[in-house]
Amino acid sequence: MSTEPAALKQAILPIDPVQTRIRSGMVALILYSLGHFCVDLYSGAIGAFQPLFVDKLHFSLTQAGMLGAVMVFSGSFVQPAYGYLSDRFHSRMFSALAPAFAGIFIASLGLATGFTTAALLVFAGGVGIASFHPQASARATFGIKNNRGRWMAVFISAGTLGVAVAPTYFTAIIQWVGMHRTYLAALPGVIATILLVFLIHSPEPERVARRRFDLASLREVQKPLTILCLLVVLRSTIQIVFGQFLPLYLYRERGFTLLAASGALSMFQIAGALGGFLGGHFTDRFGGRRVIMFSMLFSVPFLALFFFGQGIASMTGLILGGLILLFTVPVNVVMAQELAPSQAGTVSALMMGFAWGLAGLIFIPLIGWSSDRLSMQTTMSALTVFPLLGFFLTLKLPKPAKLPKPAK
Numbered sequence: 001m002s003t004e005p006a007a008l009k010q011a012i013l014p015i016d017p018v019q020t021r022i023r024s025g026m027v028a029l030i031l032y033s034l035g036h037f038c039v040d041l042y043s044g045a046i047g048a049f050q051p052l053f054v055d056k057l058h059f060s061l062t063q064a065g066m067l068g069a070v071m072v073f074s075g076s077f078v079q080p081a082y083g084y085l086s087d088r089f090h091s092r093m094f095s096a097l098a099p100a101f102a103g104i105f106i107a108s109l110g111l112a113t114g115f116t117t118a119a120l121l122v123f124a125g126g127v128g129i130a131s132f133h134p135q136a137s138a139r140a141t142f143g144i145k146n147n148r149g150r151w152m153a154v155f156i157s158a159g160t161l162g163v164a165v166a167p168t169y170f171t172a173i174i175q176w177v178g179m180h181r182t183y184l185a186a187l188p189g190v191i192a193t194i195l196l197v198f199l200i201h202s203p204e205p206e207r208v209a210r211r212r213f214d215l216a217s218l219r220e221v222q223k224p225l226t227i228l229c230l231l232v233v234l235r236s237t238i239q240i241v242f243g244q245f246l247p248l249y250l251y252r253e254r255g256f257t258l259l260a261a262s263g264a265l266s267m268f269q270i271a272g273a274l275g276g277f278l279g280g281h282f283t284d285r286f287g288g289r290r291v292i293m294f295s296m297l298f299s300v301p302f303l304a305l306f307f308f309g310q311g312i313a314s315m316t317g318l319i320l321g322g323l324i325l326l327f328t329v330p331v332n333v334v335m336a337q338e339l340a341p342s343q344a345g346t347v348s349a350l351m352m353g354f355a356w357g358l359a360g361l362i363f364i365p366l367i368g369w370s371s372d373r374l375s376m377q378t379t380m381s382a383l384t385v386f387p388l389l390g391f392f393l394t395l396k397l398p399k400p401a402k403l404p405k406p407a408k
Contacts, residue, residue, distance in 0.1 A: 029151060031200055032140040033158035038099040038192040039132045040159035042106035042125055044166030044269070045185075046071055048262055049109050050248050052179065053118065061248075061376075063115050065368020068244040069361055070119045074126025075102075077357025082131045095136040096196040101128030103189025110174065110182030137333060153280020153330040157273045160329060164269025167247060167262035175259075227397050228332050231292060232355035234390040235328055238303070238383050240360045241367050242268060242322075249376040264318065271319045272326035279327030288331045289397050295327035296390035307381035325387060 046068055053059040053067070082094060105125035112118035140155040173185045242265065250261035275295075282291045302324065305317030363383075370379045 028200060029140050029155060031196055032095070032136045033155050035095065035099050035132065035136060035192045035196050036140075036155055036159040037162040038189045039102050039129055040162035041166050041169065042099075042102040042189060043071070043075055043129045044163035044243055045106050045109070045170045046122065047243050047245070047247050047265055048167045048170035048174070049118075050244065051251050051258055051261070052174070053112075054248065056179075057112070057114060057118075059115060061368045061372045062365070063368075064248065065244070065365040065371075067115070067118055067122060068240075068364035068368070070122045071126050072240065072357045072360025072364060074123045075129035075357075076126075077354060077361055079130045079134055079357065080354050082134050092135070092139075092196075092200055094131045094134075095139070096200060097193055098128040098132030098136075099189035099196070100186070100193035101125070101189075102132070103128075103186035104183070107186035107189075108183045110179040151280075152333060153277045153283075156280070156330040156333065157277040160269060160273035160276050160326065163243060164266050164273055166269075167265045168259075171259055171262040224398055225336060227393060228336055229355040230393055231296075231328065231390050232332050233359045234386045234393070235296075235325060236356045236359040237363045237386055238325060239272070240356065241363055241380060241383060244360075244364055245367060245371075245376065245380065249380055253376050264315065267315070268318050268322040271322040272329070275323040275326040276329040278323075280330040282327065283331050288335045289394065289399060291331050292328050292397070293391055293394045295324055296387040296394060299325035299387045300384055303384045303387070304381075307377070307384065 050059075050064050050067075054061070054064060059067070085094065102125045105121050105128070109118060109121050112121060137152075137155065140152070170182065170185060173182055177184060246265045246268065247258070247261035250256035250264055251258055256264065279291055279295065299321050302317045302321035306314050306321055309317055367376075367379050
């Protein structure tokens with residue numbers, strides 16, 4: 001009988017590289033999901049500040065819309081540039097430093113003395129938000145081969161949950177310490193950066209070296225990528241406008257308190273986080289095209305119920321509308337990455353940044369400007385037609401068997 005200690009026998013057993021990669025992949029998924037939660041916590045903060053900027057700093061609704069547009073431009077629209085740099089240079093600091101950078105500037109919005117200083121703080125915070133998303137979304141599921149839709153949904157839903165918590169979190173911070181000490185809200189982002197810097201390592205050089213920016217591989221799938229981008233624009237318009245204006249709309253036009261209005265936005269976003277998780281699961285089971293069609297078609301009646309209903313029925317419409325509408329958040333990213341796997345950072349930025357940013361740059365100022373002239377009820381409720389347009393656009397997506405073969 002061998003007298004070797006059991007621990008020594010365990011130690012000399014060969015290491016399974018597949019199991020090691022899976023464990024490493026799960027650690028990266030958890031940490032990137034935490035970072036995504038924190039980064040999007042700050043990207044969703046503007047909605048909580050808007051009513052106070054309007055009341056205390058006398059912003060017009062047009063200025064409020066312009067401030068939201070600054071966030072969208074800096075934090076979303078320019079993401080493809082960071083996606084290109086991420087695919088080109090592979091430095092993990094694009095994502096690791098982002099939560100602290102975003103947190104410090106966005107959480108300092110309480111120190112703004114006017115529109116210019118508020119816009120500068122938002123722009124700087126948006127730089128951190130933009131630099132995080134392309135690289136983190138490409139690496140969050142690195143090493144995980146099975147059920148990528150489900151695991152990408154975990155990463156995406158963590159960010160959506162951060163956006164959901166943001167209005168209540170910042171409203172509570174403002175009520176607790178006052179407008180001039182909101183910088184304390186940067187703490188979660190700083191902690192997330194510390195964890196990402198010290199616990200995430202870059203992928204093996206030989207594996208990274210095969211991933212370079214290649215425009216030709218994007219041209220091969222430009223038609224389905226364009227359709228996916230347009231679908232993100234249609235969905236994101238509602239998501240962004242609600243994130244920027246829903247508390248202000250409920251506060252000004254429907255008599256909600258600030259805390260109740262922020263809570264309603266949080267409910268919408270939490271429902272969306274759950275919807276994103278379910279959408280990723282349904283994608284693995286039914287296919288992305290079917291999930292997008294269902295989401296676009298069946299969110300419309302519930303969103304209409306929110307705008308034109310009353311009381312509990314209206315809030316039910318808001319929650320179920322957000323749940324179904326945001327089924328598609330991880331779906332678009334996964335479908336795009338499968339079309340161009342060698343350009344994961346770039347196409348992720350197109351889906352999560354450029355298309356989102358395009359929606360915000362156009363419709364946040366437009367909603368603010370038109371609300372000054374009409375009413376928020378009229379301008380915001382008109383957006384319920386967008387998912388219906390998305391349903392018909394989804395019919396143009398090729399079916400799975402007809403998808404172009406991705407470039408190697």
